[in-house]
Amino acid sequence: MPGSPITPRRLAIVGVCVLSLVVCTGLAWWQWQRFESATGSWQNLGYVLQWPLFGLFPAFLFWRLRRLRAQHSGPPAEQPAPEPPRVVAPRRAPVVQDDVDDELAAYNRYLAQLNAADQERR
Template sequence: MPPNPATYDTASESTAGPGTLDGMKWLWTPAWIARHVAMVVLVAGFLGLGWWQVTRAAGGNSLSFGYAIEWPVFAGFVVFVWWREVRHARRGPREEHPSPPSSAAAGPEPAAATPAVRRPVRVTRVPAAPVAGAEDGELADYNRYLSWLNANPGASPGDYPG
């Protein structure tokens, strides 16, 4: 009976046939060996710290009961992330499905796609020219205050004479 194509995963199969380890050789590259070692070290360390907290909790430290639960949760999270990365790498890059051909009336497609991140546009700002004879009194006082603060860098705002 052939497998159901909707649920059948052929990523681990190779030309040598199903059930062989030939499809898993990519797990033994230097980068993956480092990931495996890091996972084992972290899980062992987190479980060891959890056991240490259990012994402290048994000795009367009530706060250690929470930590005794927390460290194994951290170890489980490391295993989860490692397993997810293995599955993600095993699937390989996703194939994008080509869009259906458009009609000739739709026009030509653009030559290059719009980039996802655009460079910022630098714009020089020119201060607005004040209208002749219509200067705001409060604005003029505030500008004098700011220029006094700029001229007296060590002074506090309470020292302003105006």
């Protein structure tokens, strides 16, 4: 990007940045005068500090976008070879012990049936 030609777009960007800085510096000066007046408050002083930052924001934005564009337009990075698809073994239904508790064993069998039906659907 260094040594790039001056284009109307670049001139417009610089113009927007300069205009933003000039307008926001003027607003900061206005807030400073309000702060020094009899009706001024600390809020006006806060605005005095904020307006120049607002004025510099467009320049920062365009600088950041240019940096990001330069990063992404560089040489493509080597991409790792794709992994082969993994083979997933089918799940087996859990072994149900019927001799522990009849009610618990019936509930476990019911859960095993639900699990098996869910696995078949997938």
